[in-house]
Amino acid sequence: MRVFFAAPADDWTEWSDALRAACPEMQLSRDGDPADFDAVIYAPGYPEDGSALDFGAFANARIVQSLRAGVERITTNPTLTQPLCRMVDPGLAQGMVEYCTGWTLRCHLGMDALAQDGIWRGDAIPPLASSRKVTVLGLGEMGGAVARTLKTLGFDVTGWSASGRPVEGIEVMGAADLPRALDRAEVLICLLPDTPATRGLLNRETLSLLPRNATLINAGRGSLIVEDDLLAALDTGRPGHAVLDVFATEPLPAAHPFWSHPAITVTPHVAAATRASSAAEVVAMNLRRAMAGQPLMYLVDRNRGY
Numbered sequence: 465m466r467v468f469f470a471a472p473a474d475d476w477t478e479w480s481d482a483l484r485a486a487c488p489e490m491q492l493s494r495d496g497d498p499a500d501f502d503a504v505i506y507a508p509g510y511p512e513d514g515s516a517l518d519f520g521a522f523a524n525a526r527i528v529q530s531l532r533a534g535v536e537r538i539t540t541n542p543t544l545t546q547p548l549c550r551m552v553d554p555g556l557a558q559g560m561v562e563y564c565t566g567w568t569l570r571c572h573l574g575m576d577a578l579a580q581d582g583i584w585r586g587d588a589i590p591p592l593a594s595s596r597k598v599t600v601l602g603l604g605e606m607g608g609a610v611a612r613t614l615k616t617l618g619f620d621v622t623g624w625s626a627s628g629r630p631v632e633g634i635e636v637m638g639a640a641d642l643p644r645a646l647d648r649a650e651v652l653i654c655l656l657p658d659t660p661a662t663r664g665l666l667n668r669e670t671l672s673l674l675p676r677n678a679t680l681i682n683a684g685r686g687s688l689i690v691e692d693d694l695l696a697a698l699d700t701g702r703p704g705h706a707v708l709d710v711f712a713t714e715p716l717p718a719a720h721p722f723w724s725h726p727a728i729t730v731t732p733h734v735a736a737a738t739r740a741s742s743a744a745e746v747v748a749m750n751l752r753r754a755m756a757g758q759p760l761m762y763l764v765d766r767n768r769g770y
Contacts, residue, residue: 465755466491466500470517471507471531479505479531482740487748498522503751504546506538507531519544527754529747531738533606534685535764536658548764549750552605553743559736560606561613563683564653567707568614571651571679572596593618599649600624601665602656602684603631604770606736610653622648626661646673651681652703658685659769666690671697677704683735686711691722698727709735 467490469476469483476494483492483505493501498521506528511517519528520543528548530538535550570576573590596619600611603625611634615621623631624645628638637645642665646652652674656662666680667690674680680703682689691712698706708722709731722728750761764770 465489465502465751466493466496467503467505467751468496468498468501468522468525469494469505470510471505472509472512475507475509475531479740479744482744483747486744487751490748490751499524501525503754504528505531505747508537516541516543519546522546527750527760529750531743531747533736533738534658535770536685539764539766539769547754547760548766549760549762550764550770551738551743551746552762553738553746555739555742556736557606557609559739560655560683561609563709563735564610564655564681565613565617567681568598568619568651568653568679569617571681571705571707572619594620596620596650597622597648598651598653599645600634600653600655601645601688602654603629603634603636604655604657607653607655608634610655619651642670643673646670647675649678650675651679654680654682654688655684656688657770658687663687664690666694668693668696672700672702674702676701679703680706682706683709686714695721695725698725703727705729707731709733 469492480492501522502525504522504525519541525546528546530550533551533556535548538544538548574588578585578588598614598619598621600607600623603623608631611621611623611631615633621634622637622645623634624637624642626639628636630636665688671693694706705727707729710733714733716722716730722730753760
């Protein structure tokens with residue numbers, strides 16, 4: 465099969481060897497007549513001149529496989545008519561589990577409250593995890609994995625998704641239950657995709673429903689939060705602290721007020737990364753399915769946006 469690699473040069477350096485090792489029968493190229501290719505592997509940032517890729521030129525492509533979990537920058541391309549598959553990589557999910565678990569435990573245990581100043585604070589005993597209520601917004605592959613891990617550690621975990629789709633072992637609330645899901649969230653973990661329905665979901669009104677001194681962890685998409693509303697909400701103590709890994713503008717500008725706010729921790733979009741070493745196998749499996757006319761994995765629903 466002939467596969468066109470529509471991704472920036474840095475991605476070619478990182479991915480080309482891993483993809484060829486995972487799928488030896490593939491002829492991977494960065495140039496040639498688009499009509500000659502059976503599939504397209506795509507990552508945002510291509511073409512590197514800032515223009516939009518003309519997917520229509522790849523008339524014989526049976527699949528467009530994204531190298532990223534987020535596909536909001538692809539689904540809006542009007543030339544895209546081929547089946548689009550998002551990246552669901554075991555390494556990606558594991559990284560997200562580690563990030564969200566680490567920050568949940570750090571906030572739960574109050575690790576940043578213990579100043580190293582010579583004062584013995586023997587009364588600073590945190591509650592057990594079973595007494596800490598956690599809500600996970602978004603129960604896809606990563607959200608479900610995070611919820612199950614925290615449940616295993618003993619936290620009182622509830623999940624929320626617009627569909628209310630069941631997740632084994634987790635109480636799941638549906639769209640109409642968002643106020644109840646927020647009201648109980650001593651720790652709110654946000655792993656929702658970027659869709660018209662999720663943009664601005666956390667705003668002045670909904671943030672006010674959080675318990676006082678709650679912790680908000682957003683590792684999904686920056687568009688979920690109205691940034692000015694979050695700054696105002698933090699001043700009221702709802703939430704008490706925010707750990708933010710994703711933002712409306714990235715990299716986060718140096719003058720942005722998030723950097724200096726005492727109740728915000730900024731991390732530079734590092735919660736989960738797609739690693740070629742593990743994700744190349746996912747790409748290979750989907751390419752083979754496309755060539756064999758089999759159902760594709762992680763096919764994007766264009767109406768839902770993910």
